[in-house]
Amino acid sequence: MSIKKILFQTFILCLIAWSCSNPKNESATMLIYGGTIYTVDSLKTVEAVATKDNKIVFAGSLEDAQAFKTNETELVDLQGKTMTPGLIEGHGHFMGLGYxxxxxxxxxxxxxxxxxxxxxxxxxxxxxxxxxxxxxxxxxxxxxxxxxxxxxxxxxxxxxxxxxxxxxxxxxxxxxxxxxxxxxxxxxxxxxxxxxxxxxxxxxxxxxxxxxxxxxxxxxxxxxxxxxxQHIPERTQETDIKAFELAVKACHENGITSFHDAGIPRETIELYNNMKAEGKMTTRIYAMLTGWDEDLLNEWFEKGIMVDDDNLFTIRSVKLNCDGALGSRGAWLLEPYTDRPGHFGHETLPMEFVKETALNGLKYGFQVCSHAIGDRANREILDRYELALNDIPDATTDHRFRIEHAQHLHPDDIPRFAELKVIPAMQAVHMSSDRPWAIDRLGEKRIKEGAYMWQTLLQSGVPIVNGTDVPVEPINPIASFYASVSRKTLKGTPEGGYEPDQKMTREQALKSYTLDAAYGAFEEDIKGSITVGKLADFTIYDQDLMTVEENKILDTEVVMTIFDGKVVYESKK
Missing domain, CATH: 3.10.310.70 (Diaminopimelate Epimerase; Chain A, domain 1)
Structure with a gap:
């Protein structure tokens, strides 16, 4: 064999080797390494992640990641810290956070x-x-x-x-x-x-x-x-912009890269469009249209869903407020309040409107997300969803209807979530804050059989979308993660947690803030895990949430937030 032929074959083998290690010959704009990286997909953990612009191009060993590095690549050394996919606030009020x-x-x-x-x-x-x-x-x-x-x-x-x-x-x-x-x-x-x-x-x-x-x-x-x-002066454009900017800042500081905004009016839609046009939307917003404005809903049903190609501001869901809160005794119950005999709470939206909206959601491709805290509100909404699904069976393949909060359920209704493929969006930190006094409202039997039933719902086959309901609770995701896995108050009581059989595992809790939350917004193909092809959104912590002792979880701090492939927050500590 001639020397020329040998050299040619050697060149081809080298080319193949390079192609296998970097199949698209891509160079990374950012390379992250040097800590524990939880992918929340089948890989579990990796040594390094490479991104190009705003997408993940590699997740694997540090040795293989070197193929993506150039002189222009920004290197992020975690220095022993921990990284997860960017956290998703699964139910909150963005402008409420800012205001x-x-x-x-x-x-x-x-x-x-x-x-x-x-x-x-x-x-x-x-x-x-x-x-x-x-x-x-x-x-x-x-x-x-x-x-x-x-x-x-x-x-x-x-x-x-x-x-x-x-x-x-x-x-x-x-x-x-x-x-x-x-x-x-x-x-x-x-x-x-x-x-x-x-x-x-x-x-x-x-x-x-x-x-x-x-x-x-x-x-x-x-x-x-x-x-x-109705007598309070309307917000001004200036205060709206300031509140928006403060909400973005708070999200960055808490590692939140995406936000499910639970009920926005037309004025807020205009504001968000303007903020996006000005390059100020550096938190991804999945918005639910407020159900209080029927004209707004009808306009959007006629217009159709808006899925943003830039993955910054999407509208494809509706928020219905169907009962009140337990603290104010407004949650709608099947039996009277234990501490207010004869009082059942409030139905704040006619159930016929819930069915009508569910039918429109199925017809026009909109997800319906209904607020329900009391066991009667949850049952009534499940009933209306079921009627709508039965009326239009051909439109039910992937509706992903949600119930927001789903805090207090009758035991008979728990398996219905999986049967109807309804997603419970539950804020774990509510259990931490409310459980000490919720027993006064509901009594021991209702608490133990149907309150904050995370593990039972997960085992039935439905994902849980986690969050804080900010500004009802602070946006801090660490507190909600702690509540998820401990079932304790933020003061660490009681020993062993409330109804400990309903605790989430740490893997379930992390997934509820990432991949399952993405699924709750039809976005699991673009976010929620550190997977090649997905958006480059990451949250970095000063200690390992998945292994640190339970009593030290609340000491965890977000030290860096990466959004769209760029560092948008870095702790000064």
Whole structure:
């Protein structure tokens, strides 16, 4: 054989070897290595990940990854830290997150006095007549209750005393109730409410709590909130942009690269389109249209779904608010509240509209996501979904209808999720926050048989989409991960966790924040795992969530967030 022929064959073999190690001859724009990398796919862990622009081009051994490196490749040495796919907030309120940063954030208040003090401080800088708004108080989480209460809630008098010239409205942490001072109720024409000695003033789908004389206490439950909120000045374009930017920043700091926005109006759609056009949308938003605006829904049913080619802002789902929250006793129950006999909560949206929307969803390709916390609300929604699916059987192959929260279920309804292929979107941190007092609302039997039934649902064959419901809870995904695997409060109680048989494994919990959350938005082919071809979104932590001792999980911090192949957050610690 001639030397020329031998050299030629050697060249071909080298070319083949190179082609096998880097089949597309791609060069990486970023190479990540030097730590534990959980892929959340069949590979489990890898030594290195290479990305080109905003896509993953390699996941495997560090030796093989070298083939993708050039002088232009950005090298990210994890230095022993841990990386997962970018986390997905599976149910939250993006603008609520941002506005919580702008307005009074009451989520960490532990008493009525703390609320009064926060408002009194804000009054010092507010102009007379200027509205003071906030969110986050929760009477069941306070260390103590004030001397004067009505049906377990505080009254407005102490709040009104520190804010005589400013209308004040403070939303409950759940968003399903609100607390107004005298000035706000005066503007709404309600301060002298008393109807011939009637002690309870109700609004369809809600109620105004009143004292023994028939006057409002300041607490407005569910849809009765509109009596006050309709008088609050509309948000401005400037505050909307600022709130949006603050929400993006909070997502980056918490390792959130995608966000399921649970119910947005037309104004927010316009804002998001503008933010995307200006290059400010550096969190992927999967938006649900608000079901409160029937005209908006009909417009989109006619127009059709919007799946963004840039994978930044997608609209293909509808959010229906069908009952209230447990904390405000608005969740719709099959049996009365244990701590309020005769009261069953509230149906906040007609069930006929749920069926009508489900039919339209099937006809026009929209996912339907219905808020349900109480066991009756969950049953009624499953019933309406089933009727719609039976009416249009040809359109049911991959509907992925969801129930948002699915917190309290009758045991008979648990297997129906898998049977109907309905996805439960459950925020594990709610169990951590609510379980200590939820037993007062529901009693032991209902708690143990049907509350926060994560493992039973997973074993039935349905994925769970995790999240925080921010700003109901802080957006911190570490807290929700901890709650998922420990079933404890964030103070680490009780020993062994509440109903420990319902704990998620760490693998299940991570998947609920990544691949299963992506599945809940029809996006499992583009995100949710570190797989070649998927988007280059990653979250990096200072310790290994999957192996660290349980009592140290909450010490975990996000130290870097990579979005679309670029570092968008890096801890300064």
């Amino acid at each position: 919580n940063e702008l307005n009074l954030d009451l989520i960490n208040t532990t008493s009525y006095q703390a609320i009064i003090d926060a408002v009194a401080e804000r009054v010092k800088t507010a102009k007379p007549g200027e509205w003071i708004t906030g969110r986050g108080w929760h009477q069941s989480k306070w260390d103590s209750m004030p001397a004067e209460t009505v049906l377990g809630f505080q009254t407005h008098h102490l709040l009104s005393a520190v804010s005589p010239d400013n209308p004040v409205y403070l939303r409950h942490a759940s968003g399903h109730a609100g607390f107004a001072n005298e000035k706000a109720m005066e503007i709404a024409g309600l301060i002298n409410l008393s109807i011939d000695g009637v002690k309870d003033y109700k609004v369809e789908g809600g109620e105004v709590l009143v004292d023994a004389s028939g006057k409002p206490t300041g607490v407005f439950n569910e849809r009765a909130q509109t009596l006050i909120t």
